[in-house]
Amino acid sequence: MDWHSSCIYKHAFCLWLAIMVAHRTRDKLLLLGIVDSALCPFNCGENESTEHLFFACPFTQQIWMQILNMCNVKRQIAPWSDEIQWMIDHSRGNKFPQTLRKLAFAATIYHVWMERNRRCFKNNFLNPDHIIHKIQGHVAAKLWSQKNPMVQAGEHYLSLGCNWGLFG
């Protein structure tokens, strides 16, 4: 397994945890008495839960909105279970836009969770642009490590390729 696929494996595992609502979010830790407060580490004043992190929180919602824009998807952000269903309905097959959506979704979940951990455990903060840049870099690296689908994609996907920095 090369570096890129192991990196994407981590994304897929993190996505699976999120779909199963299995992340150790602060609402659960509060119930267990492990933390004193369930407050969201993105300072929005709400309590942290899976639903909140993905993507009811204003901080994470602006990241997901921007990533969807980069996928040329224009729509409102829905509750978490609806976001999962939307992705199931709109990422079937191996065509370029669908592949991109899947990679972008998993990478966004992963990097939001990493930033959440950075804030909880390291007291270290990245801004949304920096997080979006990390997501873009990982998705572009994965696409380049495949057989450069842009070569066959034709000009229909030019704007997607530009959005994700696939043309160098």
Ligand SMILES: [Zn+2]
């Ligand atoms: Zn929040």
